Amino acid sequence: xxxxxxxxxxxxxxxxxxxxxxxxxxxxxxxxxxxxxxxxxxxxxxxxxxxxxxxxxxxxxxxxxxxxxxxxxxxxxxxxxxxxxxxxxxxxxxxxxxxxxxxxxxxxxxxxxxxxxxxxxxxxxxxxxxxxxxxxxxxxxxxxxxxxxxxxxxxxxxxxxxxxxxxxxxxxxxxxxxxxxxxxxxxxxxxxxxxxxxxxxxxxxxxxxxxxxxxxxxxxxxxxxxxxxxxxxxxxxxxxxxxxxxxxxxxxxxxxxxxxxxxxxxxxxxxxxxxxxxxxxxxxxxxxxxxxxxxxxxxxxxxxxxxxxxxxxxxxxxxxxxxxxxxxxxxxxxxxxxxxxxxxxxxxxxxxxxxxxxxxxxxxxxxxxxxxxxxxxxxxxxxxxxxxxxxxxxxxxxxxxxxxxxxxxxxxxxxxxxxx
Amino acid sequence: xxxxxxxxxxxxxxxxxxxxxxxxxxxxxxxxxxxxxxxxxxxxxxxxxxxxxxxxxxxxxxxxxxxxxxxxxxxxxxxxxxxxxxxxxxxxxxxxxxxxxxxxxxxxxxxxxxxxxxxxxxxxxxxxxxxxxxxxxxxxxxxxxxxxxxxxxxxxxxxxxxxxxxxxxxxxxxxxxxxxxxxxxxxxxxxxxxxxxxxxxxxxxxxxxxxxxxxxxxxxxxxxxxxxxxxxxxxxxxxxxxxxxxxxxxxxxxxxxxxxxxxxxxxxxxxxxxxxxxxxxxxxxxxxxxxxxxxxxxxxxxxxxxxxxxxxxxxxxxxxxxxxxxxxxxxxxxxxxxxxxxxxxxxxxxxxxxxxxxxxxxxxxxxxxxxxxxxxxxxxxxxxxxxxxxxxxxxxxxxxxxxxxxxxxxxxxxxxxxxx
Numbered sequence: 001x002x003x004x005x006x007x008x009x010x011x012x013x014x015x016x017x018x019x020x021x022x023x024x025x026x027x028x029x030x031x032x033x034x035x036x037x038x039x040x041x042x043x044x045x046x047x048x049x050x051x052x053x054x055x056x057x058x059x060x061x062x063x064x065x066x067x068x069x070x071x072x073x074x075x076x077x078x079x080x081x082x083x084x085x086x087x088x089x090x091x092x093x094x095x096x097x098x099x100x101x102x103x104x105x106x107x108x109x110x111x112x113x114x115x116x117x118x119x120x121x122x123x124x125x126x127x128x129x130x131x132x133x134x135x136x137x138x139x140x141x142x143x144x145x146x147x148x149x150x151x152x153x154x155x156x157x158x159x160x161x162x163x164x165x166x167x168x169x170x171x172x173x174x175x176x177x178x179x180x181x182x183x184x185x186x187x188x189x190x191x192x193x194x195x196x197x198x199x200x201x202x203x204x205x206x207x208x209x210x211x212x213x214x215x216x217x218x219x220x221x222x223x224x225x226x227x228x229x230x231x232x233x234x235x236x237x238x239x240x241x242x243x244x245x246x247x248x249x250x251x252x253x254x255x256x257x258x259x260x261x262x263x264x265x266x267x268x269x270x271x272x273x274x275x276x277x278x279x280x281x282x283x284x285x286x287x288x289x290x291x292x293x294x295x296x297x298x299x300x301x302x303x304x305x306x307x308x309x310x311x312x313x314x315x316x317x318x319x320x321x322x323x324x325x326x327x328x329x330x331x332x333x334x335x336x337x338x339x340x341x342x343x344x345x346x347x348x349x350x351x352x353x354x355x356x357x358x359x360x361x362x363x364x365x366x367x368x369x370x371x372x373x374x375x376x377x378x379x380x381x382x383x384x385x386x387x388x389x390x391x392x393x394x395x396x397x398x399x400x401x402x403x404x405x406x407x408x409x410x411x412x413x414x415x416x417x418x419x420x
Numbered sequence: 421x422x423x424x425x426x427x428x429x430x431x432x433x434x435x436x437x438x439x440x441x442x443x444x445x446x447x448x449x450x451x452x453x454x455x456x457x458x459x460x461x462x463x464x465x466x467x468x469x470x471x472x473x474x475x476x477x478x479x480x481x482x483x484x485x486x487x488x489x490x491x492x493x494x495x496x497x498x499x500x501x502x503x504x505x506x507x508x509x510x511x512x513x514x515x516x517x518x519x520x521x522x523x524x525x526x527x528x529x530x531x532x533x534x535x536x537x538x539x540x541x542x543x544x545x546x547x548x549x550x551x552x553x554x555x556x557x558x559x560x561x562x563x564x565x566x567x568x569x570x571x572x573x574x575x576x577x578x579x580x581x582x583x584x585x586x587x588x589x590x591x592x593x594x595x596x597x598x599x600x601x602x603x604x605x606x607x608x609x610x611x612x613x614x615x616x617x618x619x620x621x622x623x624x625x626x627x628x629x630x631x632x633x634x635x636x637x638x639x640x641x642x643x644x645x646x647x648x649x650x651x652x653x654x655x656x657x658x659x660x661x662x663x664x665x666x667x668x669x670x671x672x673x674x675x676x677x678x679x680x681x682x683x684x685x686x687x688x689x690x691x692x693x694x695x696x697x698x699x700x701x702x703x704x705x706x707x708x709x710x711x712x713x714x715x716x717x718x719x720x721x722x723x724x725x726x727x728x729x730x731x732x733x734x735x736x737x738x739x740x741x742x743x744x745x746x747x748x749x750x751x752x753x754x755x756x757x758x759x760x761x762x763x764x765x766x767x768x769x770x771x772x773x774x775x776x777x778x779x780x781x782x783x784x785x786x787x788x789x790x791x792x793x794x795x796x797x798x799x800x801x802x803x804x805x806x807x808x809x810x811x812x813x814x815x816x817x818x819x820x821x822x823x824x825x826x827x828x829x830x831x832x833x834x835x836x837x838x839x840x
Contacts, residue, residue: 222604224603226609230701285756311700
């Protein structure tokens with residue numbers, strides 16, 4: 001297989017929600033109460049019931065020079081438009097040879113934290129549904145076959161989660177963004193199946209995948225006061241292991257055989273070490289009396305989990321010890337770890353260096369995702385038009401120049417003037 | 421190389437300190453104030469200034485049936501004698517083909533926690549020195565060439581640590597048991613080089629290795645209330661990554677080029693994933709401005725660290741991505757993870773399955789340790805008498821039967837009666 005023949009489906013990207021997202025999804029009477037964008041020092045900030053959230057610059061750095069990277073909030077106009085404009089996003093996906101993308105929320109949080117923090121939870125639930133309607137009906141539906149839609153849930157309400165999960169499933173959305181470690185945000189942990197069990201059951205019934213993105217659970221690590229910003233970036237994937245541990249050794253994977261969990265941006269290199277250790281623990285510490293239904297913990301993990309990587313060169317060498325069925329790929333556009341516009345080059349080289357066969361490349365780049373998410377990548381776009389080569393051929397006019405925040409802003413202002 | 425030709429040096433075992441350990445190492449006037457063993461429900465417990473510590477059963481389970489394993493305290497008489505009796509220990513090492521062993525403390529803690537908790541720190545420092553004298557002059561010296569001595573330090577006293585480190589070094593002890601994450605026990609973190617710097621400098625000057633054992637820093641993980649005992653056992657190695665992060669990205673490895681750190685019982689499988697991630701972070705997040713002196717973080721890590729494993733089958737397949745110079749082996753006798761009396765069988769199979777060459781087997785089993793700890797394994801015992809085969813030939817009378825706690829106790833009582 002040549003690089004141009006790859007079909008790339010990324011199960012972890014991010015959308016910066018446009019300011020007008022709620023307009024078409026709320027009855028007139030509710031529009032005033034919806035989350036709103038206000039300008040704070042020229043930078044957009046979402047506000048709702050006193051809760052505020054902006055967009056950190058580091059989360060939309062794609063095509064910025066490195067000296068502009070950082071944690072300060074960024075204005076929409078300073079970002080590459082593909083961060084928030086879906087048509088521009090698809091052009092950028094074409095340029096990067098990416099057929100389809102699953103996008104996590106930005107201001108709303110990976111685990112609906114923006115809505116969770118707001119005091120009037122009935123209103124939060126209502127707005128969260130409108131948020132999902134925007135993501136599914138506007139954003140993802142705008143370019144058929146290019147997005148795997150993903151919903152948020154009212155994580156503060158055990159029954160409300162079930163209702164919203166079923167509602168979005170009926171609209172064709174079978175992927176949900178979840179906390180990786182709910183106890184770190186003051187919710188019951190995944191050990192508590194009175195709380196989470198009804199949702200897990202609904203997910204099994206409706207064939208929904210739960211996606212646990214790194215970052216949400218980071219404060220499960222008690223850091224020293226002097227810890228640098230590197231820790232958050234380097235160690236966040238360690239928290240995926242805590243999440244896996246809770247799901248595998250707590251109740252969820254044992255009690256809900258059909259439950260499917262994708263570990264997002266956690267990488268894959270920790271998996272063989274973790275599974276070797278789990279199996280050894282299970283065989284050695286038999287006095288604890290764990291029962292995985294006659295299977296090894298590693299087997300049960302592989303029945304439930306899918307993991308994805310951006311770049312993980314050593315891990316690919318032991319892909320068979322990870323499990324070829326549970327490896328997927330992600331791009332992380334437009335975050336600082338993303339590999340736009342050279343994802344095909346990076347990924348192909350890594351797979352070739354590790355000695356992947358053509359079949360294994362297909363598994364990693366799209367077919368594991370297709371199976372796990374019950375998603376047909378070629379429903380709307382025939383395979384020959386879905387490859388890196390075919391998509392890039394449509395994107396020869398996409399400008400990949402590096403531009404500073406200031407230059408992006410000037411460009412946006414000039415374009416706005418030209419339009420008016 | 422055949423299994424019988426291996427030379428095994430374990431850099432992580434544990435000694436249960438004998439009740440009379442302080443007797444020969446204190447002036448008469450101090451003996452009353454020394455840590456003492458008292459019996460609590462027939463089980464030995466160390467007491468000192470109101471601080472109490474026993475021996476958890478799980479830490480001396482070797483040759484117990486699995487149904488006897490658990491966290492309850494165990495009496496010395498219930499343990500296999502090799503746990504606390506040095507002559508029996510050496511016989512057990514022979515049976516397991518282990519030439520030499522480095523033993524961590526039991527009641528005193530991996531980071532001198534027993535002495536740290538005691539209110540009168542001058543007295544603690546005094547007793548800690550006596551403890552080290554026992555370990556170096558009695559325990560380790562009792563069988564020349566069979567133990568790499570290891571000392572404790574008064575971790576609560578920046579200057580006192582330097583003095584004690586130099587004192588034990590002058591006695592030939594160049595290995596020290598340290599906290600892996602000092603901030604979790606209320607001490608300054610390793611970022612604080614005002615506090616730790618003088619010790620690091622002394623270690624470089626005296627060619628001392630600092631050993632960070634898993635477990636000490638476990639409460640760096642904020643667990644949910646329902647977390648099971650499995651978490652402590654499976655996730656403890658994740659904390660080694662936090663320790664590595666603090667040493668590599670904080671100041672210690674950058675500012676003390678000769679500093680040597682062994683990560684004890686952390687396994688090796690996390691290393692390639694962690695180092696891939698560190699190098700990627702360093703090359704990608706250049707805006708942070710890290711400077712590793714023109715080297716990659718992975719290179720700097722490998723200049724300073726040694727890691728060891730008990731069993732880590734997948735990791736051995738990517739040993740070259742870990743670094744063949746930084747891999748060592750450990751037995752963990754008499755803890756529940758130890759592989760007595762079949763360590764040679766387990767280790768040899770794992771190395772053969774991973775395709776290790778003879779030279780690589782030597783590196784893993786002894787020569788990396790010899791270099792890192794500046795220790796000549798054949799100083800007292802010629803190589804041909806140091807192999808698995810030669811040592812086992814001396815141990816044909818070692819009884820490896822599984823015996824319950826009760827049976828061990830009866831046996832100890834019968835032997836005591838016969839001696840009297």
